[in-house]
Amino acid sequence: MKRRGESDGGATVTAGPGAAEGGTRWGALGRINPFTFGLVGALGVLLALLIGAMIGQLSTVLVYIGLALFLALGLDPIVSFIERKLPRGAAISIVVAVVIIVFAGIILAIVPVLVQQISHLVQTLPTTIDDITKSGWYKDVTRQYGDSIQQGLDGVLKFFKDPGNLATIGGGLIAVGAGIAGGLTGVTIVLILTLYFMASLRSIKRIAARFVPEYRRERFSELVDDVSGAVGRYVIGQASLALINGILSLIFLTIIGAPMPALLALIAFLGSLIPLVGTLIGAIVNSLICLLASPLTALVAFIYYLVYMQVEAYIISPRIMNKAVAVPGAIVVIAAVGGGTIGGILGALVAIPVAASAIIIIQKVVFPAQDRKTVPPKVPAA
Template sequence: MNANPSRPKPIDPVLSQPSNAVAAYARSNPFMFGLLGALGVLVALMIGSIVGQLATVLVYVGVAVFLALGLDPIVTFIEKRLPRPAAVTMVVAGVLAAFAGIILAIVPLLVEQISNLINDGPQMIEDFIASDWFADVSGQFGSTIDESVQGGLDFVKDPDNFLDIGGGVFAVGAGIAGGLTGVTIVLILTLYFMVSLRSMKRVAVRFVPAYHRDTFSELLEDVSGAVGRYVIGQASLALTNGILSLIFLSIIGAPVPALLALIAFIGSMIPLVGTLSASIIISLICLFASPTTALISIIYYLVYMQIEAYVLSPRIMSKAVAVPGALVVIAAVGGGALGGILGALVAIPVAASVIIIVQKVVFPAQDNKKAPPAVTAR
């Protein structure tokens, strides 16, 4: 039986949709295919350029979110007794007061001590050259060390050389001003994120299908809690190191003890290598006071690092994040390689978040998978 000639031909479903028609035409036309590929590459390059230009802003936002999550446990604790706006206000006021107190207490002292260091620097170098220890070292290694130190001393004593480094001083001042601007921006963003943290979480949950929202919400709370506990634990370790360093360095008569204590505090915020690096820098600066002061500083920090590694850090961080030691090392090294100091700082809470996701999402999904029924031969 012949088909009805008046019956319309079936429409190809691929060509019936404009996007599919364009794709089919591109596949059949090599020039169009190459043009679409080139346009895709250009769009990717444009997006990469935009992200590169906004890198500083993205870093500010990331640090602000990190700090907001770190302060959220304190807000939650106060919220048990006061409304959330009052709790956020108290925490923000406490942070601002602590920041202002550090500036008012340390900056004038740092200016005074750095000024004294500049004024007494040539005399300290001369005393260092005249010491018996330097005479023994220069006697063993020849006159090269003596000539190098004497050249540095002549450079410091010549006022004309300060004009040559004026541009560098101006650049340093501009960098400090930029750093203060960045700190101010981060503090403002942290304030906004702390106030709107719960609404941000609710919006994030809305992007997940309804049947997964309860699980995702619980997972989000666990991850944010781990980050917050880690920030508080790391800040506690750094504050302990900074206070003890200030007391100890003031007792042994180290130069600029407030500045050295600030270096110890900042170094302790960096996992693994931060305390060691800060200890080396502090010991080298103490060498200008006397070799004995530097030796005492080295012994102190060797003892402190053992106490921090085996007493303080396990007691504080075990309640913050449960990350195996090997993963801590891998995460800190990898984060430092990818993002520098900031990458090393956030690497451990990221590793803790990944562990939480694996334990609460991946493992249950794998446990629910059953083996297919065996096929029996008939």
């Protein structure tokens, strides 16, 4: 066996420094105690689980931050438009004041009307039930399914006479109240974060650019501006569609005498914020609530929403959204369905601007990089 440096038939066997370092490294690894190796691996797994648990605990806060940043990007085009006439500080102050006034105006306009209409509904509910029981269609249904209806009513009465069930209902009402209070708290937090993000959006972009090498910062800043602009235009376009649906719903439902038209208009507005299926969901919910007035009112409301959805899909939405984001229809459907599956309503809401941002990145980063590769790399000879 030849030692290092000994000759063998005129050839010298010499181990390079890399071989020596590699041997030392593998020798050190081979000398690690298996218990120590397993302990370090177990600590790494525990650290990963701890980080995952922390993210799970902070999921609500992360959703608030993401939604606030999304809304801030949506309001930034308005700030930029006002900034053409006024300094940025004044433009931000105007937008902040308008947002606060609109938020307070919605609460002051909707809540008293809802309270009044709900109390009116409670007062007129016995008369409404009496009118329903005297109607011809109810008598026909009772004639055919009278025994089943009576058994159902007896079951309902028995349920409400049970004190344990009443306690359960009370606990459910408390949980609903706590959920409403939590929702209002979340809306307030999102509003405050939105205002902070909107005021410091340029600083956030500058700090993000500092993480990129200096020779790429200009290109990175242009890309960030394009992406944020696409998100902002989408938010404004979707809010415009929702506002149109809410205003038209309020006018039409008031004309046909629908119950609680302000609440139904709010449902239509919130539903239209959800891409693809939101308008349909709001239409179904509003049509079912209109049954409290009469089946004819519900039928008229449903026909109106059918007509409106066609007008929105083929006239209103293309004119507004084509100026906002240029995303193919198939990608819109795939993004909305995928976002809704992953993140629910918020996922569906942000899926389309995320898809638009991905298209911008592909068009301005990936495609130019591929276009520069005109000659295949040379393969060294063996």
